[in-house]
Amino acid sequence: MEEKVISKAVISRLPRYYRYLGELLESGVERISSNELSTRMKVTASQIRQDLNNFGGFGQQGYGYNVKYLYTEIGKILGIDRQHNLIIIGSGNLGQAIANYANFEKRGFLIKGMFDINPRLIGLVVRGIEIRSVDDLEQFIVDNQVEIAALTIPKSKATEIADRLVKAGIRAIWNFAHVDLNVPDNVVVENVHLSESLMRLSYRMCSLDKGKDLDEAD
């Protein structure tokens, strides 16, 4: 495949394409036109063609897209055509919610372990995954070739744990703590800040009140 610089905006839309294509595959659809995909996804057909053209010639004029091929290629681009080992640090409700979400495995994200500092949680098993003491973190990462750590702990502990993860060679942190982490350039941080999401919701609700949905302004 030709290498092009792909904009952040396009990349941010790929997981959604991947989800729709996965659902089409599951319901046995083999080919889909940009128009049909447009109707389902509520994105213009021209946006779909522009986005997918970034990856070079998936579409065949008059035949539509080959769903399986497109799904596979987008999977490769997203790096989910291989297995990634993941741990969850913080085994409270949020950590357990993630551990219980079997769909991550279908995408190649394998949850190898869970960690906590609470002695009442250590030793429990969630969907076959044992909760361990955070003391064992570094050794576990090395032994299990862990690439990704989900941080579902309070922000007061997040910075310290992130430093330990980086030293232990983690490659990516999926950060649910409400704090921005400082990590070297070779470590990825993907934030899920729930309170910020709720504020965006609030903003959009209030904009509607004022008779202007600013969501469209770009």
Add this chain to the structure above:
Amino acid sequence: MEEKVISKAVISRLPRYYRYLGELLESGVERISSNELSTRMKVTASQIRQDLNNFGGFGQQGYGYNVKYLYTEIGKILGIDRQHNLIIIGSGNLGQAIANYANFEKRGFLIKGMFDINPRLIGLVVRGIEIRSVDDLEQFIVDNQVEIAALTIPKSKATEIADRLVKAGIRAIWNFAHVDLNVPDNVVVENVHLSESLMRLSYRMCSLDKGKDLDEAD
């Protein structure tokens, strides 16, 4: 305040400003320059000035920003200067994680009730909030002037529940189910699609492998 069309990009950054300003307030800082804020937030000072200028003259040359004033004004813009009543539909781990997050209340989001279809959960109390049967949903929304519903249920049920919420007069859905909801224009949907977030993380990790962090391409 003058009314301007504010870009989606600026809006998406406001919750982060709000978080930093809140932390500054808590640590007793009264004034901050765009340069200091720039160092803390790792955003250029010129971006900060541009963003905040959208809201008209918070900054005073040579004096920096009044933290309290800026915090309050951004809070008004985000619509979190008033109380919003919220319910959680789906009282599993994710629903309980949200119920346990006291910070939402500090932002004016009051969790009035939780719902589930599982008889073993109905009647339980999470941080003072009773879990009710989903049968009581519509009446509860009216009786408690509920504006926002967090949907933490499997995608198979999400569409049906969303329809009921809309009919019952809900104004916004905070959607954690991995499905896109169809709602009228006067209802806001804010999605938190965790598997999409994890795919973005994977993409960025793989881009680093290829020696090009595409995260910067915009």
